Amino acid sequence: MFDELSEKLERVFKTLRGAGKLTEQNIRDSLREVRRTLLEADVNYKVAKDFIQSIETKAIGQNTLRSINPGQQVIKIVHQELITLLGGQVAELEISPMPPTIIMLCGLQGSGKTTLAAKLALHYRRNGKNPLLVAADIYRPAAIQQLKTLGKGLNIEVFYKDDKPVGICRAASAEAINRGYTHVLFDTAGRLHIDDQLMQELADIKKATSPIEILLVADTMTGQDAVNIASEFDRRLGITGVALTKLDGDARGGAALSIRAVVGKPIKVVGVGEKLDALEKFYPDRMASRILGMGDIVSLVEKAQQTVDLKEAARLTEKLQKESFTLEDFYSQLQQLKKMGPLESLLEMIPGIGKSLKGINMDGNELVKVEAILNSMTVEEKREPHILNGSRRHRVARGSGTSIQDVNSLLKQFSQMQKMLKKFTGKNMKAFAGGLPKFGL
Amino acid sequence: MGFSIKSLREKLSKTTNKISAGIRSILPKGKKIDDALLDELEEVLISADIGPEATMRIIDQARNQYHGGKITDSEQLEELIKTTSVEILKGADSHPNLETITKPEVIMIVGVNGAGKTTTIAKLARYYRSNGKTVLLAAGDTFRAAAIEQLGIWADRVGVDIVKHGQDSDPAAVVFDAINAARSRGKDVVIIDTAGRLHTKSNLMEELKKIRRVAAKAHSGAPHQTYLIIDGTTGQNGLKQIKLFDQAIGLTGLILTKMDGTAKGGVVLAAATQFKIPVRYIGFGETADDFDSFDPQSFVAAIFDSKSDD
Numbered sequence: 001m002f003d004e005l006s007e008k009l010e011r012v013f014k015t016l017r018g019a020g021k022l023t024e025q026n027i028r029d030s031l032r033e034v035r036r037t038l039l040e041a042d043v044n045y046k047v048a049k050d051f052i053q054s055i056e057t058k059a060i061g062q063n064t065l066r067s068i069n070p071g072q073q074v075i076k077i078v079h080q081e082l083i084t085l086l087g088g089q090v091a092e093l094e095i096s097p098m099p100p101t102i103i104m105l106c107g108l109q110g111s112g113k114t115t116l117a118a119k120l121a122l123h124y125r126r127n128g129k130n131p132l133l134v135a136a137d138i139y140r141p142a143a144i145q146q147l148k149t150l151g152k153g154l155n156i157e158v159f160y161k162d163d164k165p166v167g168i169c170r171a172a173s174a175e176a177i178n179r180g181y182t183h184v185l186f187d188t189a190g191r192l193h194i195d196d197q198l199m200q201e202l203a204d205i206k207k208a209t210s211p212i213e214i215l216l217v218a219d220t221m222t223g224q225d226a227v228n229i230a231s232e233f234d235r236r237l238g239i240t241g242v243a244l245t246k247l248d249g250d251a252r253g254g255a256a257l258s259i260r261a262v263v264g265k266p267i268k269v270v271g272v273g274e275k276l277d278a279l280e281k282f283y284p285d286r287m288a289s290r291i292l293g294m295g296d297i298v299s300l301v302e303k304a305q306q307t308v309d310l311k312e313a314a315r316l317t318e319k320l321q322k323e324s325f326t327l328e329d330f331y332s333q334l335q336q337l338k339k340m341g342p343l344e345s346l347l348e349m350i351p352g353i354g355k356s357l358k359g360i361n362m363d364g365n366e367l368v369k370v371e372a373i374l375n376s377m378t379v380e381e382k383r384e385p386h387i388l389n390g391s392r393r394h395r396v397a398r399g400s401g402t403s404i405q406d407v408n409s410l411l412k413q414f415s416q417m418q419k420m421l422k423k424f425t426g427k428n429m430k431a432f433a434g435g436l437p438k439f440g441l
Numbered sequence: 442m443g444f445s446i447k448s449l450r451e452k453l454s455k456t457t458n459k460i461s462a463g464i465r466s467i468l469p470k471g472k473k474i475d476d477a478l479l480d481e482l483e484e485v486l487i488s489a490d491i492g493p494e495a496t497m498r499i500i501d502q503a504r505n506q507y508h509g510g511k512i513t514d515s516e517q518l519e520e521l522i523k524t525t526s527v528e529i530l531k532g533a534d535s536h537p538n539l540e541t542i543t544k545p546e547v548i549m550i551v552g553v554n555g556a557g558k559t560t561t562i563a564k565l566a567r568y569y570r571s572n573g574k575t576v577l578l579a580a581g582d583t584f585r586a587a588a589i590e591q592l593g594i595w596a597d598r599v600g601v602d603i604v605k606h607g608q609d610s611d612p613a614a615v616v617f618d619a620i621n622a623a624r625s626r627g628k629d630v631v632i633i634d635t636a637g638r639l640h641t642k643s644n645l646m647e648e649l650k651k652i653r654r655v656a657a658k659a660h661s662g663a664p665h666q667t668y669l670i671i672d673g674t675t676g677q678n679g680l681k682q683i684k685l686f687d688q689a690i691g692l693t694g695l696i697l698t699k700m701d702g703t704a705k706g707g708v709v710l711a712a713a714t715q716f717k718i719p720v721r722y723i724g725f726g727e728t729a730d731d732f733d734s735f736d737p738q739s740f741v742a743a744i745f746d747s748k749s750d751d
Binding site for chain 2: 109146
């Protein structure tokens with residue numbers, strides 16, 4: 001998501017690296033480019049200005065000019081400043097000492113409150129808690145129905161009664177205490193920060209229920225107005241944190257920097273996809289690394305750990321070592337990879353790769369084709385690919401909606417891979433089994 | 442009816458004043474132009490989401506005129522900025538298709554999640570109705586929970602027909618049925634709702650292409666209009682949205698929503714420097730009346746003319 005900013009900064013620093021010596025003048029020139037990049041990324045102009053100033057002071061003040069690699073040193077300073085600006089540490093959601101933990105979600109229309117409420121509820125349930133969703137958006141047509149549908153799909157209780165939002169939330173809190181819910185999530189109606197009446201409604205809900213977290217749900221694509229929105233919500237409600245949504249798009253997300261810098265409240269969770277488990281913590285250091293084009297390998301490894309079945313991985317490793325890796329095993333590996341989410345978002349996390357793949361369609365369509373071909377094969381064919389004669393190949397191609405060339409090319413690549421495996425057997429197999437070899441049509 | 446320019450300006454100016462100071466605060470009447478003033482002007486334009494590129498373009502033009510001695514005071518500068526902005530917006534307007542359309546006219550609405558598609562469809566339906574047209578809605582967002590119900594409620598409120606299938610059904614099939622139903626019921630306009638999607642998800646963009654193809658199959662020339670809904674609070678990502686949606690399905694216009702907040706929607710000005718896709722309508726509130734056809738002049742005026750009295 002921050003890839004383009006990274007690219008630009010990289011270009012800026014390439015000229016810095018190229019310069020034999022850093023002077024105050026070329027630091028200033030480069031930082032002017034950084035500023036423009038930040039503005040293109042929707043960082044608020046005041047925030048960008050402050051950021052540049054603080055870097056300039058630091059870069060010029062330090063012994064940067066005499067260091068062996070001054071460009072690297074400036075990158076280090078920019079990186080450090082970005083981390084600081086993004087909040088420094090990972091911020092956790094608060095837990096109320098006296099259950100239930102009440103979390104109020106608020107924000108503009110369409111920022112993603114309802115989806116986020118469901119994501120948080122699922123997150124708590126997966127951690128062994130007992131969450132209650134509360135439908136407090138009585139204004140938008142079918143908003144209550146939307147939350148109910150989401151709750152039903154997750155098998156999580158949704159509280160609603162025919163009342164004003166304050167009454168609904170008050171009753172929900174009482175219900176939570178009576179029935180032993182550990183976490184209560186208020187899904188409030190979207191509203192403008194300047195809508196006095198509706199902002200007062202949120203203040204009233206806060207007063208009636210004392211939520212331990214008041215999260216401003218903000219869209220990553222928000223422009224310069226992010227600072228006005230955030231400071232107004234904060235002024236009226238005293239928000240405790242921010243939830244950043246739609247982070248899986250290609251918005252550079254300058255709003256994240258702006259909000260954090262202006263209201264000083266941490267970003268606590270981020271939404272990274274349409275699926276209800278697409279919720280992550282916000283890591284300032286990783287985000288800063290991404291901004292500087294260093295990739296996000298930590299998130300990738302974590303994702304793999306969460307989703308890959310270790311037993312299955314061990315079995316595949318063994319098979320690879322014994323040279324008995326078949327198309328069937330490959331299919332199983334493919335399924336594991338798919339569980340980790342869309343290929344594009346995985347690739348984005350690999351350092352350096354975001355740029356090199358630009359313009360190439362890496363949305364997993366190729367893998368879909370491969371999967372379709374494998375699905376059209378019998379178990380026997382997958383185990384013993386050599387039995388695939390002309391007529392079988394023809395059948396597979398028709399069955400998978402691909403061409404006979406596609407099938408041939410897959411089989412050819414697989415046999416090449418097997419040959420390669422024989423060469424490598426015993427060496428680095430563990431590392432190899434973890435990732436999918438270069439495979440595609 | 443609430444479709445007067447005045448109401449738009451009132452709505453917009455009510456809010457643009459409140460938090461961000463307008464152009465007037467740095468351009469008091471009669472103030473002499475200098476480089477510092479131009480720098481401040483840059484900040485005002487940037488903060489309206491006009492983006493660094495389009496901002497530079499406008500500022501450079503002003504700077505040249507100033508250095509060439511053509512403008513000297515703030516009033517002339519303000520006039521120049523407004524004219525330039527209006528020209529940019531008008532420049533994006535393509536020539537309208539004057540071919541006669543066989544009924545029904547099919548309008549497809551697309552956009553990222555939360556941009557305001559469903560509400561806008563209600564407004565558009567009401568807009569057409571108030572112009573004496575009969576409208577049928579196609580509940581093509583079969584993905585988001587309760588999106589079909591939401592559109593159904595609006596159809597009732599506005600008093601138009603709706604064709605819907607179940608949750609998770611094929612949106613292209615809904616569209617096919619809706620167009621056929623509209624034809625047999627003699628409706629003038631079909632408005633297609635689609636699920637919100639990020640422009641970067643190519644599988645979801647493929648789905649839009651399919652909807653488009655099926656619409657064309659059901660009715661020659663359909664969809665006649667394809668509008669991208671842009672949230673007025675969106676920053677420079679709006680440019681990427683326009684680019685990718687246009688690449689995938691071809692856009693004939695933009696609809697700018699949520700203009701009743703403090704955001705100024707300047708991204709459409711940036712967009713107008715890059716794409717030949719005009720803004721057609723503007724939405725500024727939650728009722729079906731808070732909607733108007735887009736007029737570059739009053740838009741620019743509403744954005745820049747914040748009175749400095751409060």
